Amino acid sequence: MSYDSDRVANETALWHSCSVEKVLKEFATEQSGLAATEAKLRLEKYGANRLKPPKTESVITRFLLQFHNVLIYILLGAFVVTAFLGHWIDSGVILGVVIINAIIGFIQEGKAEKALNAIRRMLSLNANILREGQRMQIPAQQLVPGDIVLLRSGDKIPADLRLFSCKNLRIEEAALTGESEAVEKSIQAVEAITAIGDRFCMAYSGTLVVYGQGMGVVVATGQHTEIGRISQMIAQVDKLASPLLRQMAIFGRWLTIAILVLAASIFGYGLLLQDYPLDEIFMAAVSMAIAAIPEGLPAIMTITLALGVQNMARRNAIVRRLPAVETLGAVTVICTDKTGTLTRNEMTVQNVITAHDQLRVSGVGYVPTGGFSRDGKEIQITDYVDMLELFRAGLLCNEASLHQRDDTWIIQGDPTEGALITLAMKAELDPISEQKTLPRADVIPFESEHRFMATLHHDHAGHGLIYVKGAPEEVLAMCSYQLSQGEDHPIQLDFWRAKISATSKTGQRMLAMASRVVQAKQQTLSISDVEAGLTLLGLVGIIDPPREEAITAVQQCHAAGIHVKMITGDHCITACTIGAKLGIGDGQRAITGIELDDMDDVQLHQVVADVDIFARANPEHKLRLVTALQNNGEVVAMTGDGVNDAPALKRADIGVAMGQKGTEVAKEAAEMVLTDDNFASIAHAVEEGRTVYDNIRKTVVYIIPTSGGEAGILILAIILGMALPITPVQILWINMVTTVTLAISLSFERPESGVMSRPPHDPHASILSGFLVWRIVFVSLLMIAGSFALYFWEITQGSSVELSRTVVVNVLVMCEIVYLFNCRYLLASVFSRQGLFGNRYVLLAVGLLLLMQLLFTYWSVMQQLFGTTALDAEAWGRIIVISLILFLLIEFEKFVLRRRGIQSL
Numbered sequence: 023m024s025y026d027s028d029r030v031a032n033e034t035a036l037w038h039s040c041s042v043e044k045v046l047k048e049f050a051t052e053q054s055g056l057a058a059t060e061a062k063l064r065l066e067k068y069g070a071n072r073l074k075p076p077k078t079e080s081v082i083t084r085f086l087l088q089f090h091n092v093l094i095y096i097l098l099g100a101f102v103v104t105a106f107l108g109h110w111i112d113s114g115v116i117l118g119v120v121i122i123n124a125i126i127g128f129i130q131e132g133k134a135e136k137a138l139n140a141i142r143r144m145l146s147l148n149a150n151i152l153r154e155g156q157r158m159q160i161p162a163q164q165l166v167p168g169d170i171v172l173l174r175s176g177d178k179i180p181a182d183l184r185l186f187s188c189k190n191l192r193i194e195e196a197a198l199t200g201e202s203e204a205v206e207k208s209i210q211a212v213e214a215i216t217a218i219g220d221r222f223c224m225a226y227s228g229t230l231v232v233y234g235q236g237m238g239v240v241v242a243t244g245q246h247t248e249i250g251r252i253s254q255m256i257a258q259v260d261k262l263a264s265p266l267l268r269q270m271a272i273f274g275r276w277l278t279i280a281i282l283v284l285a286a287s288i289f290g291y292g293l294l295l296q297d298y299p300l301d302e303i304f305m306a307a308v309s310m311a312i313a314a315i316p317e318g319l320p321a322i323m324t325i326t327l328a329l330g331v332q333n334m335a336r337r338n339a340i341v342r343r344l345p346a347v348e349t350l351g352a353v354t355v356i357c358t359d360k361t362g363t364l365t366r367n368e369m370t371v372q373n374v375i376t377a378h379d380q381l382r383v384s385g386v387g388y389v390p391t392g393g394f395s396r397d398g399k400e401i402q403i404t405d406y407v408d409m410l411e412l413f414r415a416g417l418l419c420n421e422a423s424l425h426q427r428d429d430t431w432i433i434q435g436d437p438t439e440g441a442l443i444t445l446a447m448k449a450e451l452d453p454i455s456e457q458k459t460l461p462r463a464d465v466i467p468f469e470s471e472h473r474f475m476a477t478l479h480h481d482h483a484g485h486g487l488i489y490v491k492g493a494p495e496e497v498l499a500m501c502s503y504q505l506s507q508g509e510d511h512p513i514q515l516d517f518w519r520a521k522i523s524a525t526s527k528t529g530q531r532m533l534a535m536a537s538r539v540v541q542a543k544q545q546t547l548s549i550s551d552v553e554a555g556l557t558l559l560g561l562v563g564i565i566d567p568p569r570e571e572a573i574t575a576v577q578q579c580h581a582a583g584i585h586v587k588m589i590t591g592d593h594c595i596t597a598c599t600i601g602a603k604l605g606i607g608d609g610q611r612a613i614t615g616i617e618l619d620d621m622d623d624v625q626l627h628q629v630v631a632d633v634d635i636f637a638r639a640n641p642e643h644k645l646r647l648v649t650a651l652q653n654n655g656e657v658v659a660m661t662g663d664g665v666n667d668a669p670a671l672k673r674a675d676i677g678v679a680m681g682q683k684g685t686e687v688a689k690e691a692a693e694m695v696l697t698d699d700n701f702a703s704i705a706h707a708v709e710e711g712r713t714v715y716d717n718i719r720k721t722v723v724y725i726i727p728t729s730g731g732e733a734g735i736l737i738l739a740i741i742l743g744m745a746l747p748i749t750p751v752q753i754l755w756i757n758m759v760t761t762v763t764l765a766i767s768l769s770f771e772r773p774e775s776g777v778m779s780r781p782p783h784d785p786h787a788s789i790l791s792g793f794l795v796w797r798i799v800f801v802s803l804l805m806i807a808g809s810f811a812l813y814f815w816e817i818t819q820g821s822s823v824e825l826s827r828t829v830v831v832n833v834l835v836m837c838e839i840v841y842l843f844n845c846r847y848l849l850a851s852v853f854s855r856q857g858l859f860g861n862r863y864v865l866l867a868v869g870l871l872l873l874m875q876l877l878f879t880y881w882s883v884m885q886q887l888f889g890t891t892a893l894d895a896e897a898w899g900r901i902i903v904i905s906l907i908l909f910l911l912i913e914f915e916k917f918v919l920r921r922r923g924i925q926s927l
């Protein structure tokens with residue numbers, strides 16, 4: 023029978039009550055999977071396995087929302103009043119500015135959203151499936167009904183599945199049922215009328231495998247899945263909001279209220295005490311409000327954050343929750359895994375040890391060519407029966423596979439296991455024929471908690487055999503015998519312990535293999551089968567070199583005042599040796615998980631501060647360590663990949679999941695996902711985080727004095743009873759051209775050279791330190807003084823009000839231009855090639871702005887609109903001198919601060 027989607031869609035809810043055979047038949051599929059051609063046809067016919075994106079606001083609503091802003095309300099009010107008073111040019115300009123402002127906001131917001139959408143796509147899900155009996159990984163979007171999906175702990179279920187194989191499979195279905203306790207799955211059908219949470223033979227899209235393994239057939243994809251029915255969206259990246267942005271939004275609201283009160287007071291003062299005409303003082307109060315409200319700030323902060331997120335993604339760190347960008351800048355401790363993050367995860371077996379012999383293995387990487395030598399002399403491996411048995415155990419107690427593509431050998435699965443396949447193939451053991459001779463009946467998968475894996479096999483005569491491989495301490499504890507020249511002998515624990523310790527000292531990762539004969543009828547394997555009575559076959563020592571870039575990154579972190587701690591499942595001595603190569607720890611001191619278990623919280627408090635390496639640690643230890651570090655006041659980033667790492671990742675200030683070897687559960691719990699699993703990317707992300715934080719501060723320090731200067735000169739003029747030195751439309755002009763061009767260019771500032779050589783910032787400190795508040799006041803006063811001085815000079819020289827105002831506008835803009843250069847570095851001097859010319863956005867913005875100022879001053883249309891007149895060279899000279907003085911004074915202030923030993927503001 024061929025598969026009919028319409029009928030199937032109608033029956034979706036009933037698959038849990040059907041037998042596996044019926045479901046497979048209905049979907050015209052088999053347990054070995056669909057044929058590739060059929061899958062392709064179904065994909066074309068039934069579409070991608072994707073949920074409809076969440077409904078977003080329409081373009082028109084988004085545009086209209088741009089007008090929902092206090093400043094715009096004020097401007098619209100000003101528009102109505104000016105129109106009412108018959109000031110047509112003013113009202114026209116105000117309306118024009120409002121519309122241009124909305125268009126710019128709309129475009130910028132769109133860009134920020136686009137950047138985030140691109141990042142959302144990078145977090146898409148993969149599915150492990152069978153097609154024509156071949157195991158493969160495909161993007162979950164390509165799943166079709168009838169596909170066979172393989173599940174293991176840590177996976178996120180990619181579509182609705184009817185399960186037909188379960189091995190201790192437990193699934194957490196909170197996304198669907200709200201119940202956070204994981205559900206034990208089975209393959210038996212249940213009653214047709216059963217609540218979703220009790221349909222034990224089903225696995226639903228969007229839920230998480232927290233334990234065990236399983237297989238199921240896809241019964242629904244995309245919108246037809248249960249999650250597709252109940253919800254339109256599964257958000258993966260938050261909206262653009264973060265504590266800092268929220269803090270600034272609240273600050274902005276209060277500032278606006280304060281400014282409106284001030285404007286009202288000015289209105290009252292001017293009208294009652296200074297006898298200004300009503301329309302003039304009204305316009306002055308409106309100008310004051312427009313000048314003082316830093317309306318560009320929230321938008322620019324949002325853009326800065328979005329640009330930071332984009333830069334991090336470019337450097338292999340995908341931020342899932344935006345507040346993480348800010349927190350990253352404050353990180354004081356990074357707790358990292360070892361394998362794959364600090365090391366290359368390219369495993370090669372270098373030593374093999376049995377009771378009788380110790381051999382060295384030659385060859386590099388996963389290429390299965392190489393020989394064996396003993397005491398420097400090549401040997402014939404087939405003469406060593408114990409070795410062959412050791413290699414066989416490593417080959418069969420194994421979930422990985424090794425393929426040759428062109429000239430390269432590629433492993434699928436765990437690199438540690440891949441190295442064991444290569445080892446066996448070097449000894450000419452053929453994986454396929456070994457698997458045929460000793461087919462597998464059952465498995466206990468590897469979990470970091472118990473640190474071993476076991477498999478049950480039967481030969482053709484029906485004899486049962488268990489193979490175990492795992493961390494030497496764990497395996498040794500299970501063994502009573504050792505294999506020597508093909509026979510069992512009582513185990514000599516001291517001999518093995520000495521070998522383990524000597525090999526670990528070279529930084530090698532150790533694995534032990536053991537076996538046990540069991541009865542032919544035994545078909546399943548449980549932990550009790552491997553607890554005792556095993557025969558130790560031997561040990562292998564695997565090298566996994568440190569990543570070069572991780573060594574540099576650790577140094578960088580240390581220079582940046584960040585402690586790096588290694589928390590690994592590996593052996594204590596191995597961890598110390600590798601740590602020493604990376605610059606973590608002193609090569610001697612490490613604490614093991616067992617020692618941690620014996621410590622109370624007070625002892626732990628001390629130990630986490632002093633020790634950098636924690637070995638044989640499991641995920642619960644990670645959680646305790648994060649908590650202890652946080653209690654010590656540290657801001658902690660913690661890496662993880664497994665299901666059980668999720669609590670520690672959630673607890674950490676920045677949970678960092680591995681994008682390649684990490685499980686979906688870990689990724690869900692994390693704030694950040696590394697696409698290359700590389701420690702260096704964490705250091706880069708910290709650098710970007712610090713840069714974003716710096717850039718946000720730079721923007722604030724830049725924008726507020728601009729508003730302060732404009733408002734200040736108006737207030738001063740009103741108090742002195744003078745004609746307004748600057749009109750509302752001129753203020754609008756300045757604000758618009760400067761925020762659009764100048765301030766935005768600070769968002770593009772690259773990291774300052776010292777960004778990774780200063781300590782992390784205090785996460786509780788306000789974004790504006792005392793020094794920055796001083797800087798804002800200082801610059802505002804300078805701007806007021808400079809522009810008012812020129813205004814006063816022009817007026818007293820008898821120049822027209824228009825000319826004096828044109829001078830004021832130009833001097834304010836010029837001051838902003840030079841101040842932009844000052845702001846590129848908050849403390850460092852900008853007197854350098856890099857400082858003056860290093861940001862091309864700044865140069866571009868300045869060029870553009872100068873052009874606009876020339877039009878503003880000399881073009882008759884602009885003169886009409888803004889009430890400006892042409893300036894002569896002398897006036898320009900004075901403007902340039904004033905702005906240069908401002909520039910030099912600020913650089914001098916920085917110099918004084920530096921001389922006083924201040925390192926950061």
Ligand code: ATP
Nearest residue numbers: 359360361468470473475491492493532590591592
């Ligand atoms: P990290 O936590 O830094 O990534 P790790 O990868 O060494 O360290 P685990 O994967 O928990 O930590 O491994 C711990 C130990 O378990 C290893 O030292 C090794 O002896 C053993 N081991 C690792 N992988 C396997 C496996 N696939 N099968 C059996 N034993 C393994």
